[in-house]
Amino acid sequence: xPVTVQFMRRIAEAAAAETLPRFRQQGAVSxxxxxxxDPVTEADREAERAxxxxxxxxxxxxxxxxxxxxxxxxxSSHVWVIxxxxxxxxxxxxxxxxxxxxxxxxxGDSVAGLMSQPFTGExxxxxxxxxxxxxxxxxxxxxxxxxxxxADATLFTTxxxxxxxxxxxxYDRLESQVRLxxxxxxxxxxxxxxSGNADIVADPGLQPYDIVALIPIIEKAGGxxxxxxxxxxxxxxxxxxxxxxxxxxxxxxxLNG
Numbered sequence: 001x002p003v004t005v006q007f008m009r010r011i012a013e014a015a016a017a018e019t020l021p022r023f024r025q026q027g028a029v030s031x032x033x034x035x036x037x038d039p040v041t042e043a044d045r046e047a048e049r050a051x052x053x054x055x056x057x058x059x060x061x062x063x064x065x066x067x068x069x070x071x072x073x074x075x076s077s078h079v080w081v082i083x084x085x086x087x088x089x090x091x092x093x094x095x096x097x098x099x100x101x102x103x104x105x106x107x108g109d110s111v112a113g114l115m116s117q118p119f120t121g122e123x124x125x126x127x128x129x130x131x132x133x134x135x136x137x138x139x140x141x142x143x144x145x146x147x148x149x150x151a152d153a154t155l156f157t158t159x160x161x162x163x164x165x166x167x168x169x170x171y172d173r174l175e176s177q178v179r180l181x182x183x184x185x186x187x188x189x190x191x192x193x194x195s196g197n198a199d200i201v202a203d204p205g206l207q208p209y210d211i212v213a214l215i216p217i218i219e220k221a222g223g224x225x226x227x228x229x230x231x232x233x234x235x236x237x238x239x240x241x242x243x244x245x246x247x248x249x250x251x252x253x254x255l256n257g
């Protein structure tokens with residue numbers, strides 16, 4: 001059964017019913033990481049439960065991997081990958097650059113995905129029909145911009161502090177060669193590449209649920225998403241997304257020293 005836009009909208013609506021009422025309400029925040037800060041909220045947990053329930057009812061034979069509630073039916077060829085709130089730090093800070101990510105892999109390849117930002121009323125999604133946007137200003141098909149030179153590019157990363165050791169010097173070199181760099185936009189950064197508003201995202205240390213949903217949104221809009229070494233991005237790792245193959249190659253050359 002194909003993944004329809006109607007089903008993607010249902011997922012986005014179910015998640016929004018849990019996330020939006022709790023946004024900017026100063027709710028309780030738990031820390032998942034000893035020796036650091038990895039926040040999780042009630043909204044994260046309840047949104048993932050709602051998404052899982054929809055998927056299980058519609059596709060009972062499919063597997064599900066979620067950030068908050070783990071994996072089920074892992075041996076299935078079809079696995080849904082969920083991050084109920086990508087950008088929880090932004091969420092608890094009241095910044096509307098978080099999003100709900102839900103992607104589908106078939107035999108390990110990401111084939112469909114959505115990024116929903118309910119506070120701004122935006123839905124970015126990709127399925128067999130291509131990569132699309134719904135939100136303020138109307139609906140449209142997504143297309144990356146055709147930037148090929150680093151000197152003309154806008155670069156996003158969560159924070160340069162995530163680049164450790166020699167990786168930091170390589171990132172700094174990349175940033176020094178682009179026109180503009182911006183930080184802290186989480187999944188929104190990848191959506192901006194797909195929509196033609198930015199050109200590069202370089203983010204190290206991502207998990208599968210951070211990137212699987214975003215891969216087809218960017219690729220079907222004309223962009224490229226891989227690890228820094230050029231491998232598949234579905235398993236996470238150090239992830240590089242770019243608007244064009246030429247820009248991706250130029251950034252990858254720098255990030256690999």
